[in-house]
Amino acid sequence: MKQRWSKKIRPIIEPVRDSATLKKTLELFDKNEFICYLISNPQVGTAKFFNERRFDWQLKAVSSVKNAEIVIQENPFEAGLYVFNTHSPRKLEQANFSQEVLSVIPDQGRFRILEIPNKILLREAFQTRKSxxxxxxxxxxxxxxxxxxxxxxSNGFSDYTIEGSHYFDKGGPxxxxxxxxxxxxxxxxxxxxxxxxxxxxxxxxxxxxxxxxxxxxxxxxxxxxxxxxxxxxxxxxxxxxxxxxxxxxxxxxxxxxxxxxxxxxxxxxxxxxxxxxx
Structure with a gap:
């Protein structure tokens, strides 16, 4: 893994279901000291509906798995990385971001003008087709x-890899x-x-x-x-x-x-x- 994975790659993971695979993935990142960000307030899938999980991914105090939040109306604002999306509020009067915090923002004007530190543009680079x-x-x-x-x-660049931003939880032939x-x-x-x-x-x-x-x-x-x-x-x-x-x-x-x-x-x-x- 150390020969294949660059520490300059830092995935942002939004849990979508209560999964043993997710738990093992986080443990592997932590074991190998590769940084990834785990979103604590997922907005899609079924993970957000469970108060108690079978496969707990509680973050340790010292870990290469860092806490992240999607910016919504109600945020603890205690993370090391914040992800803005089209539903994020236009004003953040209650937020007090430190200079160490990273902010991933959509490539849109109203987010570029936000007075927050360490902004990283999130682009949808993959050109999706109808079928x-x-x-x-x-x-x-x-x-x-x-x-x-x-x-x-610059603090970096980000994208949705070879998937689009649209989330869907369907499968089949x-x-x-x-x-x-x-x-x-x-x-x-x-x-x-x-x-x-x-x-x-x-x-x-x-x-x-x-x-x-x-x-x-x-x-x-x-x-x-x-x-x-x-x-x-x-x-x-x-x-x-x-x-x-x-x-x-x-x-x-x-x-x-x-x-x-x-x-x-x-x-x-x-x-x-x-x-x-x-």
């Missing part, structure tokens, strides 16, 4: 160049399967390549759809491997082509997300040496 099959109409999208134009006094793989182009702009299945008339044969998309990814990777960083997530996906194993949609999303985070971390660690790993 999964629609990603096949434009296979390559610009994602971001935010990392290239940071001011010296899909008419189409797409693999979204981020990469740096020759100018170090971050882009996303979409590899979409072909047999999208109905939701049958999820395994077949996955390998239709994976075959396109495999061909693209081996044509461009000299310019691509082989992350752990990407290596795992490519390995399924060799084993012909269908891991399930949740695992597929996990590895594409792992690839994205390792890729960004490698750039932050090594700058223009991202393609050689670190």
């Amino acid at each position: 999964v099959a629609d990603y096949g109409e434009k296979e390559d999208d610009f994602y971001s160049d935010e990392h290239l134009y940071l001011e010296s006094a 899909s008419r189409a399967i797409a693999l979204h793989i981020s990469y740096f182009d020759a100018y170090l702009n971050l882009r996303v390549r979409h590899f979409v299945s072909d047999s999208n008339e109905n939701a049958q044969d999820q395994k077949g759809k996955f390998f239709e998309a994976l075959e396109k990814l495999t061909t693209w990777y081996y044509r461009n491997q000299d310019q691509l960083l082989l992350t752990l997530g990407l290596a795992e996906l490519l390995n399924y082509q060799e084993t012909q194993k269908f891991p399930g949609l949740g695992t597929i999303k996990k590895w594409t997300l792992a690839h994205h985070l390792e890729l960004i971390g490698a750039f932050l660690e090594q700058g223009d040496h991202w393609q050689k790993g670190w």
